[in-house]
Amino acid sequence: MNFDLNSINVILPLLLQGLKVTVIASTGAVIVAIALGLLIAIVRRSAGRALRLAIDTVVTVVRSTPLLVQLYLLFYVLPLYGPAMSPMTTGILGLGIHYCAYLSEVFRAGIDAVPKGQWEAAIALQFNRLQTWRRLIIPQVVRIVLPQVGNYFISIYKHSSLLATITVVEILGTTLNYAGETFRYFEAFTLLGIIYFIVGFSLSRTVGYLERRLA
Amino acid sequence: MNNQSTPAAEFVDVTKSYGTLEVLQNLSFSIAPAERVSLIGPSGSGKTTILRMLMTLEQPTSGDIRVFGKPLSSGTGPRLREQDVRAARAHIGMVFQQFNLFPHMSAIGNVMEAPMQVLGMAKDDARAMAQALLDRVGLGAKADSYPSQLSGGQQQRVAIARALAMKPQIMLLDEITSALDPELIGEVLDVVHSLASETRMAMLVVTHEMGFARDIADRVIFMEKGRIVEEGLPDQVFEDPASERTRSFLRSVRR
Ligand SMILES: Nc1ncnc2c1ncn2[C@@H]1O[C@H](COP(=O)(O)OP(=O)(O)O)[C@@H](O)[C@H]1O
Ligand SMILES: [Mg+2]
Numbered sequence: 001m002n003f004d005l006n007s008i009n010v011i012l013p014l015l016l017q018g019l020k021v022t023v024i025a026s027t028g029a030v031i032v033a034i035a036l037g038l039l040i041a042i043v044r045r046s047a048g049r050a051l052r053l054a055i056d057t058v059v060t061v062v063r064s065t066p067l068l069v070q071l072y073l074l075f076y077v078l079p080l081y082g083p084a085m086s087p088m089t090t091g092i093l094g095l096g097i098h099y100c101a102y103l104s105e106v107f108r109a110g111i112d113a114v115p116k117g118q119w120e121a122a123i124a125l126q127f128n129r130l131q132t133w134r135r136l137i138i139p140q141v142v143r144i145v146l147p148q149v150g151n152y153f154i155s156i157y158k159h160s161s162l163l164a165t166i167t168v169v170e171i172l173g174t175t176l177n178y179a180g181e182t183f184r185y186f187e188a189f190t191l192l193g194i195i196y197f198i199v200g201f202s203l204s205r206t207v208g209y210l211e212r213r214l215a
Numbered sequence: 216m217n218n219q220s221t222p223a224a225e226f227v228d229v230t231k232s233y234g235t236l237e238v239l240q241n242l243s244f245s246i247a248p249a250e251r252v253s254l255i256g257p258s259g260s261g262k263t264t265i266l267r268m269l270m271t272l273e274q275p276t277s278g279d280i281r282v283f284g285k286p287l288s289s290g291t292g293p294r295l296r297e298q299d300v301r302a303a304r305a306h307i308g309m310v311f312q313q314f315n316l317f318p319h320m321s322a323i324g325n326v327m328e329a330p331m332q333v334l335g336m337a338k339d340d341a342r343a344m345a346q347a348l349l350d351r352v353g354l355g356a357k358a359d360s361y362p363s364q365l366s367g368g369q370q371q372r373v374a375i376a377r378a379l380a381m382k383p384q385i386m387l388l389d390e391i392t393s394a395l396d397p398e399l400i401g402e403v404l405d406v407v408h409s410l411a412s413e414t415r416m417a418m419l420v421v422t423h424e425m426g427f428a429r430d431i432a433d434r435v436i437f438m439e440k441g442r443i444v445e446e447g448l449p450d451q452v453f454e455d456p457a458s459e460r461t462r463s464f465l466r467s468v469r470r
Binding site: 115117118120121123124125126127128131135136139140143 | 270271272301304305307308309311313315316317318319328329332333377378381
C-alpha cells in the first residue's frame with residue numbers, strides 16, 4: 001500500500017477541525033478537574049471524620065475504575081435516571097471528574113507544603129479564612145503544583161481520545177469517520193499520530209519550562 | 216503601675232498544657248499601654264507560648280487573657296464569639312523568628328496586603344503608607360524586591376513594616392534576630408529601637424540579646440519552667456537580681 005500524498009490536502013483540514021474539538025474538550029476537562037480537585041482538597045481539610053471518609057471513598061472509587069467505564073455510565077446510564085447531556089458536556093464532565101480525583105491529591109500535597117508560618121502570619125495580620133485562602137495560600141499552592149497539573153493536562157489531552165467512543169467528534173473520531181468512508185487508514189492514522197505528537201510534545205516542553213522556571 | 220488604667224494585655228491565672236506537659240503554670244501578669252516588657256529565660260521556659268497565646272495561635276488550657284479589658288481567650292469560661300476575638304486580636308501585631316513573609320509578593324506587596332484586604336484601604340493609599348513604612352525601616356529602595364532577593368535582616372525589617380501597617384497597639388517580637396547571621400542583627404535591633412522611641416506601642420519582647428532586652432525595656436520578666444521567677448526594672452534585674460536562678464541564668468548567657 002502506498003502513502004497517497006494528495007489525500008493530505010483533504011485529511012489535514014479535517015483533522016485540524018477535530019483537533020479544535022480535542023483542545024476544547026481537554027481545556028474544559030482540566031478546568032473542571034482543577035475546580036473540583038481544589039474544592040475537595042480544601043473541604044477535606046476542615047471536614048469532620050464522616051465527611052472526610054465519604055470524600056476519600058468517592059476519590060478512591062473514581063481512581064480505581066477505568067475512565068472508559070465512567071464515560072459509558074455517564075453517557076448511556078445516567079440519562080435513564082437524570083438529565084441527558086450533550087456528548088461534549090458528558091465528555092468534559094467525565095474527564096474532569098476522573099482527573100479531579102488525582103488533582104485533589106496533588107492540591108492536598110501542595111497545601112501541606114505551604115509552611116505553617118504563612119497561616120500564622122495571616123492570623124497575625126487579621127486575615128479571615130477566605131482572605132487567607134484566596135490571597136496567601138492558593139497563589140502559593142499554584143506555584144507548587146503547576147508542573148504536576150501540567151502533566152495531568154497532558155494526560156487529559158491524550159485520554160480525550162476516549163471521547164470518540166461516546167460520539168464526540170474530536171480528532172480521533174474525525175479520523176475514524178474519514179478512514180471508515182475512504183479506507184485511507186494508513187494516511188489518516190499516520191497524520192493523526194503526527195499531530196498528536198506535535199501537540200503533546202509542545203505541551204510537555206512547556207511544562208518542563210515552567211518546572212525549571214518555578215524551581 | 217497605675218491601677219486605674221486598663222492594661223493593654225492581661226493574663227489571669229493562665230495555665231497551658233500539651234498533653235501532660237504543663238508549659239505555663241498559673242501565670243498572671245499584665246502589660247500597661249505603651250509599656251515595653253522584655254521576657255527572658257532559658258529555652259523551653261514558655262516565652263514563645265505566651266506570645267502565641269496573645270496572638271491566638273494557641274489557646275490557654277485554663278485561665279483568661281484580656282486585651283484592653285476585652286476577653287481574647289478563655290480557657291475555662293464560656294466560648295467567646297468569633298467576632299469578639301477578632302476585635303480583641305486586632306490590637307495585636309507580631310513579628311516572627313522566621314519572618315514568615317509572603318514569598319509570592321514583593322516587599323511593598325507584603326506590607327500593602329493586609330491594609331487593603333482586611334481594612335479595605337484603597338490601593339494608592341496602601342501603597343503610599345507601605346512605602347513610608349519601608350522608608351522607615353530603611354528599605355525604601357527595596358520596595359519591589361521579592362523576599363528571596365533580600366537578606367535575612369532585610370526580610371525581618373520588611374516583616375516589621377508589615378506588622379506596623381496594621382497599626383497594632385501591642386507588638387509581639389519573638390526572638391526576631393535568632394535566625395539572622397550575627398552581622399545582620401544590629402540593623403534589625405536599630406529599627407526596633409527607633410520604633411520604641413517614635414511610637415507608643417506596647418511591646419512584649421522575647422530575646423536572647425541581653426543588651427537589647429535591657430535597653431528596650433521598662434520592665435524585665437525572667438521566666439523558668441513555665442513560671443515567672445522575678446520581674447523588675449531592667450537595671451535591677453540585670454545588676455542586682457533577687458533570685459539566685461536569675462543570677463545563674465544571666466551568668467550563663469554572659470559567658
Ligand atoms: N505544640 C507543642 N506541642 C508540645 N509541646 C510544645 C509545643 N509547643 C511548645 N511546646 C513545649 O512547651 C515548652 C515551652 O516552649 P516555648 O514556649 O517555645 O519556650 P521558649 O520560647 O521559652 O523557648 C517547651 O518544653 C516546648 O517543648
Ligand atoms: Mg521561643
